[in-house]
Amino acid sequence: MIELYAIAEQPAPEVPSPLRAVAAGSLVAVCGPADDEVTPEALWQREMVLEGLMADRNLLPVRYGTRVEDEEAAARAVEERREHLAAALERVRGAVELSVRVVGEAGTAVHEPLLALARDAVVSRPQAPESHRAAYLVDRAAIQEFVDTVAALQRTTTNLQVLCTGPWPPYSFTSP
Amino acid sequence: MTTTVAQQEVALIDLVDRLLGGGVVIAGDITLAVADVDLVYVQLRALVSSVATAQEKGVLPKMGSAL
Numbered sequence: 744m745i746e747l748y749a750i751a752e753q754p755a756p757e758v759p760s761p762l763r764a765v766a767a768g769s770l771v772a773v774c775g776p777a778d779d780e781v782t783p784e785a786l787w788q789r790e791m792v793l794e795g796l797m798a799d800r801n802l803l804p805v806r807y808g809t810r811v812e813d814e815e816a817a818a819r820a821v822e823e824r825r826e827h828l829a830a831a832l833e834r835v836r837g838a839v840e841l842s843v844r845v846v847g848e849a850g851t852a853v854h855e856p857l858l859a860l861a862r863d864a865v866v867s868r869p870q871a872p873e874s875h876r877a878a879y880l881v882d883r884a885a886i887q888e889f890v891d892t893v894a895a896l897q898r899t900t901t902n903l904q905v906l907c908t909g910p911w912p913p914y915s916f917t918s919p
Numbered sequence: 920m921t922t923t924v925a926q927q928e929v930a931l932i933d934l935v936d937r938l939l940g941g942g943v944v945i946a947g948d949i950t951l952a953v954a955d956v957d958l959v960y961v962q963l964r965a966l967v968s969s970v971a972t973a974q975e976k977g978v979l980p981k982m983g984s985a986l
Contacts, residue, residue, distance in 0.1 A: 747945055747946070750943065750945075783931055783935075786931075786934055786935060786938050787931075787934065789938060790934055790938070803942075803943045804937075804938075804941065804942040804943070805942050805943055805944075805945055806941070806942035806943065806944050806945070807938040807939055807942060808939075809942075809944070809945050809946055810946075811946055820945050820946050821945070824945065828943065831943060840937075842933040842936075842937075844929075844932075844933075878937075906929050908929060908930045908933045909933075911933070911934075911937060912937075914937035914938070914941030914942050915937065915941050917941065917942060917943035918943075
């Protein structure tokens with residue numbers, strides 16, 4: 744069994760061994776060995792691989808733990824969903840994901856000013872002690888402005904903690 | 920991505936949310952054991968609480984952007 748890591752576009756990226764870039768029409772399935780055990784180290788390792796690929800191209804991360812029999816099966820799985828995946832890649836072209844979580848009361852106040860700088864956002868259910876949790880799809884050119892705005896919001900709302908991480912591959916924006 | 924231990928912990932929470940709950944679903948064959956996922960989540964929820972508590976006590980510096 745191998746694991747599907749990400750979907751990218753042709754031309755196939757140069758990937759270091761033991762990764763494989765498997766052609767599937769106009770798309771490419773980046774595959775690699777499956778992790779034996781889910782540990783923070785294994786998760787970071789996967790993230791590092793994706794960030795390396797993301798440095799100079801657009802990609803869709805694949806749900807962690809997605810396994811297929813072999814490279815042929817990987818190519819087939821991607822071909823079968825070609826239109827959906829191509830449209831999803833189009834949506835995230837040139838953008839990254841930034842995570843924002845706010846600890847404290849009424850943290851949703853940060854949402855509007857941040858959304859104004861983003862292409863899109865996905866708000867998810869905050870987990871106590873958070874009051875706001877969202878992912879923002881941000882143009883690469885707008886990352887700095889977004890980060891500066893987060894810092895400004897943190898300065899003006901001292902009763903909140905605004906926790907921003909990224910840039911992440913677009914994990915939360917994988918639908919067309 | 921991150922510079923301090925506290926920020927790495929925060930980033931790990933975000934990473935786990937994304938890797939295990941995000942990404943495009945390609946095949947039905949996701950063989951990650953549910954028990955593994957639950958374990959990771961439980962540890963991280965505990966971590967969120969501990970970070971918040973430590974900050975209230977002034978043990979940890981207030982975190983801003985981890986970028």
